[in-house]
Amino acid sequence: MARILIIDDNPDMLQMLQMVLENRGGHTVTLTPDGQEGLSQALTNPPDLAIVDVMMPDMNGYEVVRRLRENPRTAEIGIIILTARGQAVDKTAALEAGADAHTTKPVDINELLELVENTLNPRRMLSQQGLFPVFSLRGGIGVTTLAVNLALALTKMNINTVLWDMAYNGGHCALYLGMKTKHHWGILFQSPELRVQRLLSEHASGLKLLAAPPYPLQEDRLTSEQVTTILAELRQSADIIIIDLPATLSPEVGTVLDHADQILLLSGDDPPGIQRTMLALRARQQQIKQIHLLFNNVTPGPRPPLEALQKVLQMPVMAQIAYDPTQTTLVRRNTPAMLSDHPGELAKSIAQIAQQLRSS
Amino acid sequence: MEKLGSIVVDFFAHGYRVSGNYKARQRPLGDAIYDNTTSYLMVEDAYFSTVTKPADITASYPVATIVKQNLSLALTGNTDDALRRDQKYGSYLGLKLIPVFITLSAFELKGSLRIPGRLDVRVILSTQTETFITLVDVTVRSTYKTDVTFTGGAALVNKTHIGFMGLQSL
Numbered sequence: 001m002a003r004i005l006i007i008d009d010n011p012d013m014l015q016m017l018q019m020v021l022e023n024r025g026g027h028t029v030t031l032t033p034d035g036q037e038g039l040s041q042a043l044t045n046p047p048d049l050a051i052v053d054v055m056m057p058d059m060n061g062y063e064v065v066r067r068l069r070e071n072p073r074t075a076e077i078g079i080i081i082l083t084a085r086g087q088a089v090d091k092t093a094a095l096e097a098g099a100d101a102h103t104t105k106p107v108d109i110n111e112l113l114e115l116v117e118n119t120l121n122p123r124r125m126l127s128q129q130g131l132f133p134v135f136s137l138r139g140g141i142g143v144t145t146l147a148v149n150l151a152l153a154l155t156k157m158n159i160n161t162v163l164w165d166m167a168y169n170g171g172h173c174a175l176y177l178g179m180k181t182k183h184h185w186g187i188l189f190q191s192p193e194l195r196v197q198r199l200l201s202e203h204a205s206g207l208k209l210l211a212a213p214p215y216p217l218q219e220d221r222l223t224s225e226q227v228t229t230i231l232a233e234l235r236q237s238a239d240i241i242i243i244d245l246p247a248t249l250s251p252e253v254g255t256v257l258d259h260a261d262q263i264l265l266l267s268g269d270d271p272p273g274i275q276r277t278m279l280a281l282r283a284r285q286q287q288i289k290q291i292h293l294l295f296n297n298v299t300p301g302p303r304p305p306l307e308a309l310q311k312v313l314q315m316p317v318m319a320q321i322a323y324d325p326t327q328t329t330l331v332r333r334n335t336p337a338m339l340s341d342h343p344g345e346l347a348k349s350i351a352q353i354a355q356q357l358r359s360s
Numbered sequence: 361m362e363k364l365g366s367i368v369v370d371f372f373a374h375g376y377r378v379s380g381n382y383k384a385r386q387r388p389l390g391d392a393i394y395d396n397t398t399s400y401l402m403v404e405d406a407y408f409s410t411v412t413k414p415a416d417i418t419a420s421y422p423v424a425t426i427v428k429q430n431l432s433l434a435l436t437g438n439t440d441d442a443l444r445r446d447q448k449y450g451s452y453l454g455l456k457l458i459p460v461f462i463t464l465s466a467f468e469l470k471g472s473l474r475i476p477g478r479l480d481v482r483v484i485l486s487t488q489t490e491t492f493i494t495l496v497d498v499t500v501r502s503t504y505k506t507d508v509t510f511t512g513g514a515a516l517v518n519k520t521h522i523g524f525m526g527l528q529s530l
Contacts, residue, residue, distance in 0.1 A: 087510045088511070089510075204511070341496075
């Protein structure tokens with residue numbers, strides 16, 4: 001149970017939040033209708049967490065957050081910005097002002113309760129660090145789609161996430177995200193002294209991207225040392241690293257897999273897809289406990305039963321991603337499924353996978 | 361702040377972003393914006409920012425008037441919030457989504473037109489009967505600060521401000 005202060009000038013919102021946080025969250029809630037009063041209340045009796053609206057007439061929410069952070073009595077409390085201003089720039093402004101998290105109205109009650117728990121318990125957030133490469137030995141079955149959308153799903157959960165597009169032949173992550181990137185990891189071949197942080201591009205969602213070179217690399221190949229250095233620097237930039245791996249078991253891919261905390265192995269359910277998955281499983285036998293097997297249905301039609309696939313591959317399937325007919329249109333529009341206003345089956349499946357990874 | 365029965369809308373005009381509450385219970389935003397017999401739109405709890413610093417609130421007023429003629433676009437989070445009453449229902453011809461790219465004086469927009477039947481650019485862009493068009497699933501990029509983007513379920517775009525419109529095909 002925590003002491004939560006809510007600062008919002010909308011009486012209906014105050015009542016709703018109080019009811020939810022007291023009855024479902026079991027917290028003690030104090031309400032204040034404006035920024036100035038909320039600030040003095042927080043300084044007099046510091047809460048464990050403050051939920052602050054942005055658009056308030058006397059003092060806007062960003063100013064409230066700044067002043068709370070400036071005062072030693074309230075500098076360490078958890079702060080969530082809850083606002084109807086939900087653009088990416090607004091999220092950035094909230095985090096720059098010093099908030100721990102930003103969420104938008106109308107708010108999903110379950111998401112808010114989860115966000116409150118995560119903000120109250122920073123250790124839980126810290127434990128979410130990890131390196132999760134997405135891998136398949138068969139091309140064209142949606143490794144990039146899964147990597148991009150999974151990274152976005154984690155970012156939406158307010159987890160600091162970086163996506164590394166490791167393709168040698170002009171990767172598609174930036175394209176899928178609708179980003180025009182200036183920098184990419186191919187620059188490291190010309191300027192090996194450059195810090196990887198300088199090559200990251202930021203998507204409007206907050207996701208960081210280490211883009212692939214926009215041209216095919218003929219001779220340059222990342223060495224194991226370079227891969228290890230890049231991973232170490234990416235770990236400094238984000239809590240979770242998602243890597244879109246090329247469909248090969250080359251030495252540099254092997255280095256990434258060696259460092260992985262968990263591997264997302266994507267498989268098709270047709271005979272060639274299963275054969276490639278068996279090869280990959282055999283090659284990474286020593287990491288079998290870290291491998292999560294996923295099936296992605298990129299075509300419509302009947303599918304073999306899950307039990308049969310599990311029996312053939314002799315391991316459990318983490319998720320079977322449903323065929324999503326809207327995916328082709330979304331890719332053409334440079335809109336990843338996770339950012340679509342009408343989340344289809346793909347977005348729902350990936351959100352569940354992100355949730356499983358987070359709690360694993 | 362979002363009040364019951366009202367929606368928060370981002371209005372963009374002359375380098376400014378105004379977030380305000382529009383009372384949608386009496387009349388949908390789309391109906392009010394498309395209405396050629398009115399020149400203004402009233403919003404409550406309006407918060408002003410410049411487009412170059414779109415998150416910094418420079419002023420706030422309990423009530424603000426939007427001059428429709430000068431409005432470049434209005435952006436809503438939910439698609440339904442921006443649709444006119446008649447656009448919320450289906451059509452005998454079925455609704456098609458047509459991806460478009462539109463430039464305004466200070467913005468470029470990517471989104472889709474949701475129209476029944478064939479696309480006729482002259483009809484779409486004509487300002488004789490309607491001065492706004494509705495785009496769905498919209499990304500707006502500031503022309504002068506290209507790293508600033510806004511996304512929304514729908515946008516009501518002032519046709520008289522459109523410079524170019526790009527289409528996949530005619």
